Amino acid sequence: MLVIFLIKDMCKRIGALVLALLPFVVYGQGSKLTYDSYDGLVMTGYQGWFGAPGDGAGRGWYHYTGKDGFKPGSCSVDYWPEVSEYAKLYETEFKFSDGTPAYTFSSYDFSTTDLHFRWMQEYGIDGAFMQRFISEIKRPKSKAHLDHVLRSAMTCAGNYNRAISVMYDLSGMQPGDEKVLLDDIDRLEKEYGMKKRENRSYLYHNGKPLVAVWGVGFNDKRAYGFKEAGIIIDGLRKRGYSILLGVPTYWREFGPDTENNPELHILIKKCDVVMPWFVGRYNENTYPPFIELIRKDIAWCRENNLHYVPLAFPGFSWNNMKGPDSSRIPRNKGSFLWKQMSEAIRAGAGSLYIAMFDEIDEGTAIFKCATEVPVGQPGSTFVPLEPGLRPDHYLWLTGEAGKMLRKEISPTTQLPVRPAHSEASKK
Numbered sequence: 445m446l447v448i449f450l451i452k453d454m455c456k457r458i459g460a461l462v463l464a465l466l467p468f469v470v471y472g473q474g475s476k477l478t479y480d481s482y483d484g485l486v487m488t489g490y491q492g493w494f495g496a497p498g499d500g501a502g503r504g505w506y507h508y509t510g511k512d513g514f515k516p517g518s519c520s521v522d523y524w525p526e527v528s529e530y531a532k533l534y535e536t537e538f539k540f541s542d543g544t545p546a547y548t549f550s551s552y553d554f555s556t557t558d559l560h561f562r563w564m565q566e567y568g569i570d571g572a573f574m575q576r577f578i579s580e581i582k583r584p585k586s587k588a589h590l591d592h593v594l595r596s597a598m599t600c601a602g603n604y605n606r607a608i609s610v611m612y613d614l615s616g617m618q619p620g621d622e623k624v625l626l627d628d629i630d631r632l633e634k635e636y637g638m639k640k641r642e643n644r645s646y647l648y649h650n651g652k653p654l655v656a657v658w659g660v661g662f663n664d665k666r667a668y669g670f671k672e673a674g675i676i677i678d679g680l681r682k683r684g685y686s687i688l689l690g691v692p693t694y695w696r697e698f699g700p701d702t703e704n705n706p707e708l709h710i711l712i713k714k715c716d717v718v719m720p721w722f723v724g725r726y727n728e729n730t731y732p733p734f735i736e737l738i739r740k741d742i743a744w745c746r747e748n749n750l751h752y753v754p755l756a757f758p759g760f761s762w763n764n765m766k767g768p769d770s771s772r773i774p775r776n777k778g779s780f781l782w783k784q785m786s787e788a789i790r791a792g793a794g795s796l797y798i799a800m801f802d803e804i805d806e807g808t809a810i811f812k813c814a815t816e817v818p819v820g821q822p823g824s825t826f827v828p829l830e831p832g833l834r835p836d837h838y839l840w841l842t843g844e845a846g847k848m849l850r851k852e853i854s855p856t857t858q859l860p861v862r863p864a865h866s867e868a869s870k871k
Contacts, residue, residue, distance in 0.1 A: 571607030
């Protein structure tokens with residue numbers, strides 16, 4: 445009898461332990477494991493800042509407009525989205541060569557966010573960092589838009605079992621705005637309960653919900669500095685968050701884009717994840733030296749018990765925003781993006797950050813872009829996706845890199861050839 449009692453008691457204790465731990469390992473209704481680490485993930489940046497007249501945000505065309513609005517001869521986007529799958533679209537003044545009007549989306553619509561997160565699931569992209577610019581959350585209409593999109597994204601991340609994390613971009617921040625950020629994360633915690641795991645898709649790292657802070661250490665004469673960054677980092681640590689710090693390309697050696705101050709490394713060592721900014725620093729021909737830079741970055745981070753996440757981007761273009769003489773980095777049908785992702789994995793990276801999911805205004809978007817674009821003229825000349833590619837080509841490539849990162853396919857630096865009738869990988 446004593447043996448039976450002990451066995452029953454042991455089973456009862458084990459059962460109680462399993463029930464106690466269940467909320468920390470199971471997503472939603474038990475269909476998906478919670479994201480407990482950035483390690484092994486391919487994440488992408490998500491702007492969610494595009495708006496259209498009549499979408500409910502009250503901002504008209506937003507992040508589409510040039511100096512004279514959003515019309516032929518004036519716009520700020522270089523790529524045009526492929527829109528056949530969107531539930532809701534908005535007619536523009538642009539037309540295709542056959543005279544039919546061109547339509548585009550608004551990020552404010554829930555259906556847009558839902559579609560984008562569905563694509564992430566279909567192509568095996570693990571999730572998204574939701575961008576929150578400090579300069580925008582200080583403005584009521586901008587903040588309302590970002591809050592609305594974040595609310596949609598939190599829901600969609602749960603629906604499609606994608607990881608989600610908040611990323612604060614300090615660009616345009618002024619001294620004193622550090623309180624804006626800390627007040628904002630407090631408000632988000634009350635709404636979403638990241639620390640209580642009320643949102644089962646929120647990304648954790650080192651046992652804490654991960655919050656990204658981008659824009660520390662750049663030497664481009666920003667109004668804020670290490671003092672303000674330190675207040676933010678200490679404030680987030682005190683609140684129980686792990687921190688991803690977005691830093692310049694040459695952060696480790698205090699190179700050309702980095703402020704030469706050892707305070708940067710002191711702040712970095714207070715964080716959990718380091719992510720350098722590479723967009724615009726190289727093209728496919730000038731990229732090779734950066735492979736060694738990544739290897740040395742990884743070694744430094746390992747020595748200092750930090751997780752390192754290299755960035756990759758598909759190309760770059762902002763001619764309509766900055767003018768025809770501005771920089772443009774060709775995509776080369778995906779070979780540029782694949783080279784960055786595959787070489788970073790070969791160098792020892794355990795995670796990737798892809799810039800960006802939806803940023804058509806700087807030509808870094810990996811989501812479905814149009815192969816046929818509206819008729820162009822100076823100030824609104826659009827870049828079609830390269831001939832022979834499907835609109836989802838860059839989503840597919842990113843998903844293939846995820847497979848390589850997880851060792852589901854053999855590592856290779858050769859651009860993969862897509863089967864003629866392949867479908868998006870399911871995850």
